[in-house]
Amino acid sequence: MTTEVTKTFVASPSGPVNGDILVPGDKSCSHRSIMFGSLAEGTTHVSGFLPGEDCLATMNAFKAMGVNIEGPNENNEVTIEGKGLHGLTAPKAQLNVGNSGTSIRLLAGILAGQSFASEMIGDNSLNKRPMRRVIDPLRLMGANIEASEDGTPPVTSHGLGENLLKSIHYDLPMASAQVKSCVLLAGMYADGVTSVTEPGVTRDHTERMLKAFGYPVTVEGNKISIEGGHKLTACDFLVPGDISSATFFMVAGLIAKSGEITIRNVGMNPTRIGAINILKQMQGDLTVINERMAGGEPVADIVVRASNLQGIEVNASDVPLAIDEFPAIFVAAACAQGTFKLRDAEELRVKESDRIQSMADGLVELGIDCTVYDDGIDIIGGQLTSGVVNSHDDHRIAMSFAIASLRSSGDIKILDCDNVATSFPNFVQLANEVGLSVVVE
Numbered sequence: 001m002t003t004e005v006t007k008t009f010v011a012s013p014s015g016p017v018n019g020d021i022l023v024p025g026d027k028s029c030s031h032r033s034i035m036f037g038s039l040a041e042g043t044t045h046v047s048g049f050l051p052g053e054d055c056l057a058t059m060n061a062f063k064a065m066g067v068n069i070e071g072p073n074e075n076n077e078v079t080i081e082g083k084g085l086h087g088l089t090a091p092k093a094q095l096n097v098g099n100s101g102t103s104i105r106l107l108a109g110i111l112a113g114q115s116f117a118s119e120m121i122g123d124n125s126l127n128k129r130p131m132r133r134v135i136d137p138l139r140l141m142g143a144n145i146e147a148s149e150d151g152t153p154p155v156t157s158h159g160l161g162e163n164l165l166k167s168i169h170y171d172l173p174m175a176s177a178q179v180k181s182c183v184l185l186a187g188m189y190a191d192g193v194t195s196v197t198e199p200g201v202t203r204d205h206t207e208r209m210l211k212a213f214g215y216p217v218t219v220e221g222n223k224i225s226i227e228g229g230h231k232l233t234a235c236d237f238l239v240p241g242d243i244s245s246a247t248f249f250m251v252a253g254l255i256a257k258s259g260e261i262t263i264r265n266v267g268m269n270p271t272r273i274g275a276i277n278i279l280k281q282m283q284g285d286l287t288v289i290n291e292r293m294a295g296g297e298p299v300a301d302i303v304v305r306a307s308n309l310q311g312i313e314v315n316a317s318d319v320p321l322a323i324d325e326f327p328a329i330f331v332a333a334a335c336a337q338g339t340f341k342l343r344d345a346e347e348l349r350v351k352e353s354d355r356i357q358s359m360a361d362g363l364v365e366l367g368i369d370c371t372v373y374d375d376g377i378d379i380i381g382g383q384l385t386s387g388v389v390n391s392h393d394d395h396r397i398a399m400s401f402a403i404a405s406l407r408s409s410g411d412i413k414i415l416d417c418d419n420v421a422t423s424f425p426n427f428v429q430l431a432n433e434v435g436l437s438v439v440v441e
């Protein structure tokens with residue numbers, strides 16, 4: 001039997017953090033650019049695409065359904081020859097979407113509307129994640145789709161034959177952009193107007209990008225509606241820099257003993273800026289400059305200076321707007337004065353890992369006092385020590401502990417870091433460029 005050896009990061013105390021950097025393209029927008037480009041009529045040109053494994057998994061799924069896609073080239077440009085809403089062909093094998101929750105949940109909505117059968121599988125982490133949240137509404141729409149008995153992947157769609165889905169109104173039981181998007185995408189294949197009401201604001205890239213591809217979508221307060229039977233038209237799409245990736249460098253710049261870092265071309269969609277709100281509330285010195293529009297999304301540059309952070313109680317309304325940024329924010333909390341309190345964040349338990357427990361395990365190993373709750377955590381700021389932590393199959397946990405080394409008293413060894421390539425392939429290179437010390441073993 002062979003044991004798979006994956007990368008270990010050894011992150012050493014370092015700093016100051018200085019530089020002027022660009023982070024890679026937004027993961028949510030990159031996934032959607034492939035999906036909408038494939039279902040559009042005409043040729044779509046994407047620039048700023050994230051060449052991470054998650055987005056490549058989405059790309060490979062559409063290639064396996066007959067779509068001709070070129071790239072990403074060395075400039076992160078992708079060209080997609082759209083097949084139209086009804087032009088996909090049955091894949092010859094299972095679609096393996098690896099580590100990517102966004103791929104499996106959004107694709108479930110698209111596959112549910114196809115005449116042909118298909119099955120999606122994933123890696124160890126994805127195989128533990130809940131799929132009933134998308135299966136339930138799709139079945140209400142008449143889809144013949146299922147997950148395994150415990151509600152995890154594989155996700156199998158038996159196909160609709162000549163039928164259409166039924167339009168529904170769905171009250172989302174949780175604040176999830178993936179579930180919202182799944183239902184809206186299935187709505188393109190339904191017999192009337194499908195609508196979704198969300199319990200709180202979640203990222204709205206699907207709504208914005210459907211409109212950019214010419215598909216009508218109506219947004220009235222927290223209700224989003226889409227009528228079946230319209231078409232997507234190819235366009236040129238510019239992906240902004242990923243604020244989720246930028247957050248690692250915002251926190252690095254804030255917790256460093258000194259220095260100033262500028263992060264350019266960061267997507268500033270109002271449904272994604274929770275981390276900026278929270279870090280500013282923690283007294284972080286963050287300045288947003290050069291605000292502008294690019295590709296239908298607001299973008300800006302962010303200047304970050306070393307700061308004395310304070311523990312805070314996070315506002316519940318910021319939770320969905322910062323949902324992927326909490327691992328990095330917890331590191332900021334560990335370096336802050338006083339207690340940081342987060343509640344209403346039970347969704348963190350169903351990400352690539354249980355992000356409340358994974359972060360608490362690592363922070364406790366590094367000498368930080370944490371109390372875990374079902375829906376959150378209290379973190380008391382203190383001195384980080386050296387130690388060995390595990391990524392728990394989760395890219396954001398791996399990168400968070402790498403930046404924690406800026407303030408640790410000795411080396412932090414982070415086990416199982418191959419997953420960083422899912423969202424941020426050049427993370428280590430950029431980290432070392434701005435003054436961290438991260439060695440890959």
Ligand SMILES: O=C(O)C1=C[C@@H](OP(=O)(O)O)[C@@H](O)[C@H](O)C1
Nearest residue numbers: 028102175176177178179323324
């Ligand atoms: O729609 C998307 O692109 C995403 C939605 C969020 O998931 P949930 O919808 O499960 O909160 C987020 O965590 C994920 O990284 C990307």
Ligand SMILES: C=C(OP(=O)(O)O)C(=O)O
Nearest residue numbers: 099100101102324351352
């Ligand atoms: C939760 C994440 O992604 P996904 O759900 O697509 O796996 C993430 O990137 O933090």
